[in-house]
Amino acid sequence: MANVNLTINGKAVSAETDDRTLLVEFIREHQGLTGTHVGCDTSQCGACLVLMDGKAIKSCSTLAAQASGSSIITIEGIATGAELHPVQRAFKENHGLQCGFCTPGMVIAAIDMIERLGPDLDEPTIRKELEGNICRCTGYHNIVKAIKAASMQMATQLEAAE
Amino acid sequence: MYETSYNRVSSVTEAATALDAADDPKILAGGQTLIPTMKQRLAAPSELVDIRQVDELHGISMQADGAIRIGATTTHAEVAANADVRAQLPGLASLAGHIGDPHVRYMGTIGGSLANNDPAADYPAAALALGATITTNKGSYSAEEFFTGMFETALQENEIVTAVTFPVAQRTAYAKFPNPASRYAMAGVFVAQTPSGPRVAVTGAGQEGVFRMPAMEAALAENWAADSLGSIQPDAQDMLADIHGSAEYRANLVNVMAKRAVAAA
Numbered sequence: 001m002a003n004v005n006l007t008i009n010g011k012a013v014s015a016e017t018d019d020r021t022l023l024v025e026f027i028r029e030h031q032g033l034t035g036t037h038v039g040c041d042t043s044q045c046g047a048c049l050v051l052m053d054g055k056a057i058k059s060c061s062t063l064a065a066q067a068s069g070s071s072i073i074t075i076e077g078i079a080t081g082a083e084l085h086p087v088q089r090a091f092k093e094n095h096g097l098q099c100g101f102c103t104p105g106m107v108i109a110a111i112d113m114i115e116r117l118g119p120d121l122d123e124p125t126i127r128k129e130l131e132g133n134i135c136r137c138t139g140y141h142n143i144v145k146a147i148k149a150a151s152m153q154m155a156t157q158l159e160a161a162e
Numbered sequence: 163m164y165e166t167s168y169n170r171v172s173s174v175t176e177a178a179t180a181l182d183a184a185d186d187p188k189i190l191a192g193g194q195t196l197i198p199t200m201k202q203r204l205a206a207p208s209e210l211v212d213i214r215q216v217d218e219l220h221g222i223s224m225q226a227d228g229a230i231r232i233g234a235t236t237t238h239a240e241v242a243a244n245a246d247v248r249a250q251l252p253g254l255a256s257l258a259g260h261i262g263d264p265h266v267r268y269m270g271t272i273g274g275s276l277a278n279n280d281p282a283a284d285y286p287a288a289a290l291a292l293g294a295t296i297t298t299n300k301g302s303y304s305a306e307e308f309f310t311g312m313f314e315t316a317l318q319e320n321e322i323v324t325a326v327t328f329p330v331a332q333r334t335a336y337a338k339f340p341n342p343a344s345r346y347a348m349a350g351v352f353v354a355q356t357p358s359g360p361r362v363a364v365t366g367a368g369q370e371g372v373f374r375m376p377a378m379e380a381a382l383a384e385n386w387a388a389d390s391l392g393s394i395q396p397d398a399q400d401m402l403a404d405i406h407g408s409a410e411y412r413a414n415l416v417n418v419m420a421k422r423a424v425a426a427a
Protein backbone atom coordinates (compact mmCIF):
# COMPACT_ATOMS: atom_id res chain seq x y z
CA MET A 1 0.00 0.00 0.00
CA ALA A 2 1.15 3.49 -0.79
CA ASN A 3 0.80 6.41 1.53
CA VAL A 4 -0.42 9.36 -0.50
CA ASN A 5 -0.19 12.83 0.99
CA LEU A 6 -1.11 15.78 -1.16
CA THR A 7 -3.39 18.75 -1.37
CA ILE A 8 -6.40 18.76 -3.66
CA ASN A 9 -7.92 22.18 -4.32
CA GLY A 10 -6.11 23.52 -1.28
CA LYS A 11 -7.33 20.83 1.09
CA ALA A 12 -4.81 18.43 2.62
CA VAL A 13 -5.56 14.80 1.80
CA SER A 14 -3.81 11.83 3.33
CA ALA A 15 -4.79 8.30 2.32
CA GLU A 16 -3.60 4.74 1.98
CA THR A 17 -4.10 3.36 -1.49
CA ASP A 18 -3.07 0.48 -3.73
CA ASP A 19 0.31 1.27 -5.32
CA ARG A 20 -1.17 0.86 -8.81
CA THR A 21 -3.98 3.40 -8.24
CA LEU A 22 -3.97 6.01 -10.97
CA LEU A 23 -4.20 9.64 -9.93
CA VAL A 24 -7.51 9.94 -11.80
CA GLU A 25 -8.96 6.98 -9.87
CA PHE A 26 -7.77 8.51 -6.64
CA ILE A 27 -9.43 11.83 -7.49
CA ARG A 28 -12.69 10.41 -8.80
CA GLU A 29 -13.27 7.27 -6.77
CA HIS A 30 -11.48 7.94 -3.49
CA GLN A 31 -12.13 11.66 -3.25
CA GLY A 32 -15.46 11.74 -5.07
CA LEU A 33 -14.40 14.59 -7.35
CA THR A 34 -15.95 13.41 -10.59
CA GLY A 35 -15.35 16.55 -12.64
CA THR A 36 -12.09 15.08 -13.92
CA HIS A 37 -13.02 12.69 -16.74
CA VAL A 38 -11.57 9.61 -18.42
CA GLY A 39 -12.10 9.74 -22.16
CA CYS A 40 -9.64 7.19 -23.49
CA ASP A 41 -7.37 4.32 -22.64
CA THR A 42 -4.45 5.54 -24.73
CA SER A 43 -3.32 8.77 -22.99
CA GLN A 44 -4.41 10.85 -25.98
CA CYS A 45 -7.65 12.71 -25.16
CA GLY A 46 -6.82 15.13 -22.32
CA ALA A 47 -10.20 14.77 -20.55
CA CYS A 48 -8.29 13.81 -17.39
CA LEU A 49 -6.06 16.90 -17.12
CA VAL A 50 -5.41 18.35 -13.68
CA LEU A 51 -2.88 20.93 -12.53
CA MET A 52 -0.04 19.30 -10.60
CA ASP A 53 2.12 21.99 -8.99
CA GLY A 54 0.67 24.39 -11.57
CA LYS A 55 1.25 22.25 -14.66
CA ALA A 56 -1.47 20.50 -16.65
CA ILE A 57 -0.76 16.76 -16.64
CA LYS A 58 -2.72 13.62 -17.56
CA SER A 59 -4.04 12.09 -14.35
CA CYS A 60 -4.77 8.86 -16.26
CA SER A 61 -1.05 8.39 -16.97
CA THR A 62 0.25 9.22 -13.50
CA LEU A 63 0.07 7.12 -10.35
CA ALA A 64 -1.45 8.63 -7.23
CA ALA A 65 1.79 7.61 -5.48
CA GLN A 66 3.86 9.62 -7.99
CA ALA A 67 1.78 12.70 -7.16
CA SER A 68 2.31 12.35 -3.42
CA GLY A 69 3.80 15.57 -2.05
CA SER A 70 2.29 17.74 -4.76
CA SER A 71 -0.49 20.24 -4.97
CA ILE A 72 -3.35 19.22 -7.27
CA ILE A 73 -6.01 21.50 -8.68
CA THR A 74 -9.01 19.93 -10.40
CA ILE A 75 -11.85 21.56 -12.32
CA GLU A 76 -13.80 21.79 -9.03
CA GLY A 77 -11.07 24.02 -7.58
CA ILE A 78 -10.78 26.87 -10.06
CA ALA A 79 -13.85 29.00 -9.40
CA THR A 80 -13.86 31.44 -6.49
CA GLY A 81 -17.02 30.61 -4.58
CA ALA A 82 -19.91 31.27 -6.95
CA GLU A 83 -17.73 33.32 -9.28
CA LEU A 84 -16.50 31.38 -12.31
CA HIS A 85 -12.86 31.41 -13.36
CA PRO A 86 -12.39 33.74 -16.41
CA VAL A 87 -11.74 30.69 -18.61
CA GLN A 88 -14.95 29.02 -17.41
CA ARG A 89 -16.87 32.23 -18.05
CA ALA A 90 -15.42 32.51 -21.56
CA PHE A 91 -16.45 28.92 -22.37
CA LYS A 92 -19.98 29.76 -21.22
CA GLU A 93 -20.17 33.02 -23.17
CA ASN A 94 -18.70 31.59 -26.39
CA HIS A 95 -20.66 28.35 -26.37
CA GLY A 96 -17.35 26.49 -25.97
CA LEU A 97 -19.03 23.23 -25.03
CA GLN A 98 -21.66 20.90 -26.39
CA CYS A 99 -21.95 17.69 -24.35
CA GLY A 100 -19.31 19.01 -21.96
CA PHE A 101 -17.36 15.79 -21.57
CA CYS A 102 -14.03 17.21 -22.76
CA THR A 103 -14.60 20.58 -21.08
CA PRO A 104 -12.82 20.03 -17.74
CA GLY A 105 -9.67 19.03 -19.63
CA MET A 106 -10.04 21.88 -22.11
CA VAL A 107 -10.41 24.43 -19.31
CA ILE A 108 -7.38 23.08 -17.43
CA ALA A 109 -5.32 23.06 -20.66
CA ALA A 110 -6.41 26.65 -21.32
CA ILE A 111 -5.41 27.85 -17.86
CA ASP A 112 -2.03 26.17 -18.24
CA MET A 113 -1.35 27.66 -21.69
CA ILE A 114 -2.39 31.19 -20.70
CA GLU A 115 -0.22 31.05 -17.59
CA ARG A 116 2.78 29.66 -19.47
CA LEU A 117 2.62 31.69 -22.68
CA GLY A 118 1.13 34.89 -21.35
CA PRO A 119 -2.20 36.50 -22.12
CA ASP A 120 -3.44 37.55 -25.55
CA LEU A 121 -2.77 34.29 -27.41
CA ASP A 122 -3.20 34.02 -31.17
CA GLU A 123 -5.27 31.32 -32.81
CA PRO A 124 -2.44 29.16 -34.28
CA THR A 125 -0.80 29.01 -30.84
CA ILE A 126 -4.05 27.95 -29.19
CA ARG A 127 -4.68 25.25 -31.81
CA LYS A 128 -1.15 23.88 -31.47
CA GLU A 129 -1.41 23.88 -27.67
CA LEU A 130 -4.65 21.88 -27.88
CA GLU A 131 -2.93 18.98 -29.62
CA GLY A 132 -3.49 16.78 -26.57
CA ASN A 133 -7.20 17.58 -26.13
CA ILE A 134 -9.85 15.78 -28.14
CA CYS A 135 -13.47 16.93 -28.37
CA ARG A 136 -15.75 14.14 -29.55
CA CYS A 137 -18.43 16.71 -30.42
CA THR A 138 -15.74 18.40 -32.55
CA GLY A 139 -16.64 21.85 -31.31
CA TYR A 140 -13.08 23.11 -31.62
CA HIS A 141 -13.95 26.40 -33.25
CA ASN A 142 -15.79 27.76 -30.23
CA ILE A 143 -13.29 26.24 -27.83
CA VAL A 144 -10.53 28.20 -29.56
CA LYS A 145 -12.73 31.33 -29.54
CA ALA A 146 -13.36 30.89 -25.82
CA ILE A 147 -9.68 30.50 -24.98
CA LYS A 148 -8.81 33.53 -27.11
CA ALA A 149 -11.48 35.59 -25.35
CA ALA A 150 -10.27 34.45 -21.92
CA SER A 151 -6.66 35.24 -22.78
CA MET A 152 -7.62 38.70 -24.04
CA GLN A 153 -9.67 39.35 -20.96
CA MET A 154 -6.74 38.34 -18.78
CA ALA A 155 -4.54 40.76 -20.80
CA THR A 156 -7.00 43.61 -20.12
CA GLN A 157 -7.09 42.71 -16.44
CA LEU A 158 -3.30 42.85 -16.29
CA GLU A 159 -3.24 46.26 -18.02
CA ALA A 160 -5.88 47.58 -15.62
CA ALA A 161 -3.81 46.37 -12.69
CA GLU A 162 -0.75 48.31 -13.89
CA MET B 163 -3.04 -2.81 -14.60
CA TYR B 164 -1.54 -5.75 -12.73
CA GLU B 165 -0.47 -5.31 -9.15
CA THR B 166 2.88 -3.64 -8.59
CA SER B 167 4.71 -1.93 -5.78
CA TYR B 168 5.94 1.63 -5.90
CA ASN B 169 9.22 2.85 -4.50
CA ARG B 170 10.37 6.48 -4.74
CA VAL B 171 14.12 6.94 -4.39
CA SER B 172 16.20 10.06 -3.90
CA SER B 173 19.61 9.08 -5.24
CA VAL B 174 21.15 6.97 -8.02
CA THR B 175 22.79 4.68 -5.46
CA GLU B 176 19.46 4.13 -3.75
CA ALA B 177 17.85 3.42 -7.12
CA ALA B 178 20.53 0.87 -8.02
CA THR B 179 20.14 -0.91 -4.67
CA ALA B 180 16.34 -1.03 -5.01
CA LEU B 181 16.58 -2.36 -8.57
CA ASP B 182 19.03 -5.09 -7.59
CA ALA B 183 16.91 -6.17 -4.63
CA ALA B 184 13.66 -6.50 -6.61
CA ASP B 185 12.37 -9.48 -8.59
CA ASP B 186 11.29 -7.94 -11.84
CA PRO B 187 11.62 -4.19 -11.44
CA LYS B 188 11.37 -1.29 -13.85
CA ILE B 189 12.66 2.24 -13.62
CA LEU B 190 9.82 4.78 -13.64
CA ALA B 191 10.71 8.27 -14.92
CA GLY B 192 7.95 10.39 -16.51
CA GLY B 193 5.74 7.34 -16.91
CA GLN B 194 4.39 8.58 -20.25
CA THR B 195 5.31 5.32 -21.96
CA LEU B 196 5.49 2.91 -19.04
CA ILE B 197 2.14 3.69 -17.35
CA PRO B 198 0.08 3.46 -20.58
CA THR B 199 1.91 0.18 -21.34
CA MET B 200 1.12 -1.18 -17.86
CA LYS B 201 -2.52 -0.10 -18.23
CA GLN B 202 -2.70 -2.23 -21.37
CA ARG B 203 -1.09 -5.10 -19.44
CA LEU B 204 1.80 -5.18 -21.89
CA ALA B 205 4.19 -4.67 -18.99
CA ALA B 206 3.83 -5.96 -15.45
CA PRO B 207 6.87 -5.05 -13.36
CA SER B 208 6.79 -6.31 -9.78
CA GLU B 209 8.29 -3.05 -8.57
CA LEU B 210 8.54 0.49 -9.89
CA VAL B 211 11.58 2.50 -8.87
CA ASP B 212 10.59 6.14 -9.31
CA ILE B 213 13.62 8.30 -10.16
CA ARG B 214 11.66 11.42 -11.16
CA GLN B 215 12.65 13.30 -8.01
CA VAL B 216 16.33 12.36 -7.89
CA ASP B 217 18.07 15.78 -7.92
CA GLU B 218 21.39 14.56 -9.35
CA LEU B 219 19.59 13.26 -12.48
CA HIS B 220 17.94 16.54 -13.28
CA GLY B 221 18.93 19.72 -15.09
CA ILE B 222 20.81 21.18 -18.06
CA SER B 223 24.34 22.55 -18.01
CA MET B 224 26.75 23.91 -20.58
CA GLN B 225 30.23 22.33 -20.43
CA ALA B 226 33.53 24.23 -20.86
CA ASP B 227 33.82 23.01 -24.48
CA GLY B 228 30.28 24.23 -25.31
CA ALA B 229 28.69 20.78 -25.16
CA ILE B 230 25.32 20.59 -23.46
CA ARG B 231 24.73 18.01 -20.76
CA ILE B 232 21.14 17.08 -19.99
CA GLY B 233 20.25 15.03 -16.92
CA ALA B 234 18.16 11.90 -17.58
CA THR B 235 15.01 13.08 -15.80
CA THR B 236 14.93 16.49 -17.46
CA THR B 237 11.54 16.84 -19.11
CA HIS B 238 10.81 17.55 -22.76
CA ALA B 239 9.24 20.88 -21.69
CA GLU B 240 12.43 21.88 -19.86
CA VAL B 241 14.65 21.05 -22.84
CA ALA B 242 12.35 22.98 -25.20
CA ALA B 243 12.41 26.08 -22.97
CA ASN B 244 16.10 26.10 -21.98
CA ALA B 245 17.99 29.21 -23.15
CA ASP B 246 21.34 27.42 -23.77
CA VAL B 247 19.70 24.65 -25.79
CA ARG B 248 17.73 27.17 -27.84
CA ALA B 249 20.85 29.23 -28.57
CA GLN B 250 23.33 26.39 -29.22
CA LEU B 251 21.19 23.55 -30.58
CA PRO B 252 17.92 25.08 -31.83
CA GLY B 253 17.06 21.85 -33.67
CA LEU B 254 17.10 19.97 -30.36
CA ALA B 255 14.92 22.58 -28.62
CA SER B 256 12.41 22.47 -31.45
CA LEU B 257 12.40 18.65 -31.45
CA ALA B 258 11.63 18.58 -27.72
CA GLY B 259 8.86 21.15 -28.18
CA HIS B 260 7.09 18.97 -30.74
CA ILE B 261 7.02 15.69 -28.81
CA GLY B 262 3.43 14.54 -28.23
CA ASP B 263 1.44 17.32 -26.61
CA PRO B 264 2.14 19.89 -23.84
CA HIS B 265 0.97 17.52 -21.11
CA VAL B 266 3.20 14.65 -22.20
CA ARG B 267 6.09 17.15 -22.37
CA TYR B 268 5.63 18.18 -18.71
CA MET B 269 6.19 14.59 -17.53
CA GLY B 270 8.15 12.73 -20.22
CA THR B 271 11.94 12.69 -19.85
CA ILE B 272 14.89 12.49 -22.21
CA GLY B 273 16.36 9.49 -20.37
CA GLY B 274 13.08 7.57 -20.60
CA SER B 275 12.76 8.33 -24.28
CA LEU B 276 16.30 7.17 -25.11
CA ALA B 277 16.06 4.06 -22.92
CA ASN B 278 12.79 3.08 -24.57
CA ASN B 279 14.13 3.57 -28.14
CA ASP B 280 10.70 3.53 -29.76
CA PRO B 281 11.29 3.38 -33.54
CA ALA B 282 9.04 6.45 -33.88
CA ALA B 283 10.49 8.48 -30.99
CA ASP B 284 12.14 11.82 -31.74
CA TYR B 285 15.17 12.09 -29.41
CA PRO B 286 17.07 9.12 -30.90
CA ALA B 287 17.41 11.11 -34.17
CA ALA B 288 19.03 14.04 -32.36
CA ALA B 289 21.32 11.80 -30.33
CA LEU B 290 22.56 9.96 -33.42
CA ALA B 291 22.89 13.03 -35.66
CA LEU B 292 24.77 15.01 -33.04
CA GLY B 293 26.94 12.09 -31.89
CA ALA B 294 25.71 12.37 -28.30
CA THR B 295 27.21 10.41 -25.41
CA ILE B 296 24.82 8.55 -23.14
CA THR B 297 26.12 8.24 -19.59
CA THR B 298 24.84 5.62 -17.16
CA ASN B 299 25.59 4.57 -13.59
CA LYS B 300 27.89 1.90 -15.06
CA GLY B 301 29.71 3.70 -17.89
CA SER B 302 28.95 5.48 -21.13
CA TYR B 303 27.97 4.78 -24.73
CA SER B 304 28.23 6.64 -28.00
CA ALA B 305 24.83 7.00 -29.70
CA GLU B 306 25.99 4.53 -32.38
CA GLU B 307 26.64 1.88 -29.72
CA PHE B 308 23.54 2.70 -27.72
CA PHE B 309 20.70 2.17 -30.22
CA THR B 310 20.79 -1.50 -31.21
CA GLY B 311 17.37 -2.02 -32.84
CA MET B 312 13.65 -1.46 -32.45
CA PHE B 313 12.97 -0.91 -28.71
CA GLU B 314 16.49 -2.28 -28.09
CA THR B 315 19.46 -0.52 -26.53
CA ALA B 316 22.87 -1.51 -25.22
CA LEU B 317 21.65 -0.98 -21.63
CA GLN B 318 22.20 -3.96 -19.34
CA GLU B 319 19.57 -5.10 -16.84
CA ASN B 320 18.86 -2.39 -14.26
CA GLU B 321 21.40 0.02 -15.79
CA ILE B 322 20.33 3.62 -15.22
CA VAL B 323 20.79 6.37 -17.80
CA THR B 324 22.06 9.35 -15.84
CA ALA B 325 22.71 12.01 -18.52
CA VAL B 326 23.10 12.72 -22.22
CA THR B 327 25.78 15.03 -23.57
CA PHE B 328 25.34 16.73 -26.95
CA PRO B 329 28.55 18.14 -28.48
CA VAL B 330 28.61 21.52 -30.24
CA ALA B 331 27.24 21.88 -33.75
CA GLN B 332 27.19 24.95 -36.00
CA ARG B 333 23.72 24.30 -37.40
CA THR B 334 20.91 21.98 -36.35
CA ALA B 335 17.33 21.41 -37.41
CA TYR B 336 14.67 18.73 -37.12
CA ALA B 337 11.70 18.17 -39.40
CA LYS B 338 9.05 15.64 -38.56
CA PHE B 339 5.90 14.43 -40.24
CA PRO B 340 3.78 13.48 -37.26
CA ASN B 341 1.15 10.79 -37.33
CA PRO B 342 -1.97 12.97 -37.02
CA ALA B 343 -3.43 10.82 -34.22
CA SER B 344 -0.49 9.88 -32.04
CA ARG B 345 1.94 12.76 -32.89
CA TYR B 346 4.76 10.21 -33.11
CA ALA B 347 7.01 10.55 -36.18
CA MET B 348 6.04 8.84 -39.44
CA ALA B 349 9.41 10.16 -40.52
CA GLY B 350 11.62 12.56 -38.61
CA VAL B 351 14.97 13.81 -39.87
CA PHE B 352 17.59 15.58 -37.77
CA VAL B 353 20.35 17.39 -39.69
CA ALA B 354 23.46 18.84 -38.11
CA GLN B 355 26.49 20.71 -39.41
CA THR B 356 29.15 19.46 -36.99
CA PRO B 357 32.90 20.13 -36.72
CA SER B 358 33.45 16.77 -38.46
CA GLY B 359 30.98 17.53 -41.25
CA PRO B 360 27.25 17.17 -41.88
CA ARG B 361 25.32 14.37 -40.17
CA VAL B 362 21.79 13.19 -40.92
CA ALA B 363 19.74 10.78 -38.78
CA VAL B 364 16.26 9.42 -39.46
CA THR B 365 13.61 8.18 -37.03
CA GLY B 366 10.06 6.87 -37.48
CA ALA B 367 10.72 5.25 -40.84
CA GLY B 368 13.26 2.45 -40.43
CA GLN B 369 12.46 -1.15 -39.50
CA GLU B 370 15.49 -1.24 -37.23
CA GLY B 371 14.83 2.10 -35.57
CA VAL B 372 16.96 5.21 -35.97
CA PHE B 373 19.63 5.23 -38.74
CA ARG B 374 22.05 7.60 -40.52
CA MET B 375 21.95 8.58 -44.20
CA PRO B 376 25.58 8.60 -45.45
CA ALA B 377 24.53 9.53 -49.02
CA MET B 378 22.77 12.65 -47.78
CA GLU B 379 25.73 13.52 -45.55
CA ALA B 380 28.11 13.32 -48.54
CA ALA B 381 25.83 15.51 -50.66
CA LEU B 382 25.57 18.11 -47.88
CA ALA B 383 29.36 18.09 -47.43
CA GLU B 384 29.65 19.20 -51.08
CA ASN B 385 26.99 21.85 -50.71
CA TRP B 386 24.81 22.53 -47.66
CA ALA B 387 21.51 23.17 -49.44
CA ALA B 388 18.14 21.42 -49.65
CA ASP B 389 18.55 21.07 -53.43
CA SER B 390 21.73 19.05 -53.13
CA LEU B 391 19.68 16.22 -51.62
CA GLY B 392 17.99 15.71 -55.01
CA SER B 393 16.08 12.45 -54.89
CA ILE B 394 18.32 10.70 -52.36
CA GLN B 395 16.19 8.45 -50.20
CA PRO B 396 16.63 5.28 -48.17
CA ASP B 397 15.92 1.84 -49.67
CA ALA B 398 12.18 1.21 -49.33
CA GLN B 399 12.96 -2.42 -48.41
CA ASP B 400 14.28 -1.24 -45.06
CA MET B 401 11.31 1.02 -44.27
CA LEU B 402 8.33 0.36 -42.00
CA ALA B 403 4.99 -0.30 -43.67
CA ASP B 404 1.68 -0.14 -41.81
CA ILE B 405 -1.84 1.25 -42.11
CA HIS B 406 -0.43 4.78 -41.80
CA GLY B 407 1.86 4.55 -44.81
CA SER B 408 3.64 2.16 -47.17
CA ALA B 409 7.39 1.61 -47.20
CA GLU B 410 7.73 3.60 -50.47
CA TYR B 411 5.74 6.47 -48.98
CA ARG B 412 7.99 6.56 -45.93
CA ALA B 413 11.17 6.43 -48.05
CA ASN B 414 9.96 9.46 -49.98
CA LEU B 415 8.90 11.20 -46.77
CA VAL B 416 12.47 10.90 -45.48
CA ASN B 417 13.70 12.84 -48.51
CA VAL B 418 11.04 15.54 -48.06
CA MET B 419 11.69 15.91 -44.33
CA ALA B 420 15.47 16.04 -44.88
CA LYS B 421 15.06 18.90 -47.37
CA ARG B 422 12.77 20.79 -44.98
CA ALA B 423 15.28 20.33 -42.17
CA VAL B 424 18.23 21.58 -44.24
CA ALA B 425 16.21 24.57 -45.40
CA ALA B 426 15.35 25.41 -41.79
CA ALA B 427 18.85 24.96 -40.35
Ligand SMILES: Cc1cc2nc3c(=O)[nH]c(=O)nc-3n(C[C@H](O)[C@H](O)[C@H](O)COP(=O)(O)OP(=O)(O)OC[C@H]3O[C@@H](n4cnc5c(N)ncnc54)[C@H](O)[C@@H]3O)c2cc1C
Pocket residue numbers: 042043044188189190191192193194195196197198234235260261262263266269270271272273274275277278282283284285321322323324344345346347
Ligand atom coordinates in the same frame (compact mmCIF):
# COMPACT_ATOMS: atom_id res chain seq x y z
C1 LIG C 1 0.00 10.78 -26.12
C2 LIG C 1 1.50 10.58 -26.21
C3 LIG C 1 2.18 11.09 -27.30
C4 LIG C 1 3.56 10.91 -27.41
N1 LIG C 1 4.18 11.43 -28.51
C5 LIG C 1 5.52 11.27 -28.64
C6 LIG C 1 6.22 11.83 -29.76
O1 LIG C 1 5.64 12.51 -30.62
N2 LIG C 1 7.57 11.63 -29.84
C7 LIG C 1 8.25 10.93 -28.89
O2 LIG C 1 9.45 10.80 -29.02
N3 LIG C 1 7.63 10.42 -27.81
C8 LIG C 1 6.28 10.57 -27.67
N4 LIG C 1 5.65 10.04 -26.56
C9 LIG C 1 6.46 9.31 -25.56
C10 LIG C 1 7.03 10.26 -24.51
O3 LIG C 1 8.02 11.09 -25.08
C11 LIG C 1 7.62 9.53 -23.31
O4 LIG C 1 7.72 10.50 -22.32
C12 LIG C 1 8.98 8.91 -23.48
O5 LIG C 1 9.04 8.03 -24.56
C13 LIG C 1 9.39 8.10 -22.26
O6 LIG C 1 9.85 8.92 -21.25
P1 LIG C 1 9.31 8.80 -19.76
O7 LIG C 1 10.17 9.65 -18.94
O8 LIG C 1 7.86 9.07 -19.76
O9 LIG C 1 9.66 7.27 -19.43
P2 LIG C 1 8.86 6.13 -18.66
O10 LIG C 1 7.55 5.91 -19.31
O11 LIG C 1 8.88 6.38 -17.22
O12 LIG C 1 9.83 4.90 -18.99
C14 LIG C 1 9.96 4.38 -20.30
C15 LIG C 1 10.97 3.22 -20.30
O13 LIG C 1 12.29 3.70 -20.09
C16 LIG C 1 12.84 3.14 -18.89
N5 LIG C 1 13.58 4.25 -18.26
C17 LIG C 1 13.10 5.48 -17.91
N6 LIG C 1 14.07 6.27 -17.44
C18 LIG C 1 15.21 5.53 -17.49
C19 LIG C 1 16.57 5.80 -17.12
N7 LIG C 1 16.95 7.01 -16.64
N8 LIG C 1 17.48 4.82 -17.30
C20 LIG C 1 17.12 3.61 -17.80
N9 LIG C 1 15.86 3.30 -18.16
C21 LIG C 1 14.91 4.25 -18.00
C22 LIG C 1 11.67 2.63 -18.10
O14 LIG C 1 12.03 1.57 -17.26
C23 LIG C 1 10.71 2.21 -19.19
O15 LIG C 1 11.04 0.94 -19.67
C24 LIG C 1 4.28 10.21 -26.41
C25 LIG C 1 3.60 9.72 -25.30
C26 LIG C 1 2.21 9.88 -25.19
C27 LIG C 1 1.50 9.34 -23.99
Ligand code: FES
Pocket residue numbers: 037038039040041042043044045046047048049058059060061
Ligand atom coordinates in the same frame (compact mmCIF):
# COMPACT_ATOMS: atom_id res chain seq x y z
S1 FES D 1 -8.18 9.91 -20.15
FE1 FES D 1 -6.23 10.76 -19.89
S2 FES D 1 -5.67 11.25 -21.88
FE2 FES D 1 -7.60 10.29 -22.19
Ligand code: FES
Pocket residue numbers: 097098099100101102103134135136137138139
Ligand atom coordinates in the same frame (compact mmCIF):
# COMPACT_ATOMS: atom_id res chain seq x y z
S1 FES E 1 -18.13 19.08 -25.95
FE1 FES E 1 -18.61 16.99 -26.24
S2 FES E 1 -16.64 16.12 -26.23
FE2 FES E 1 -16.21 18.19 -26.34
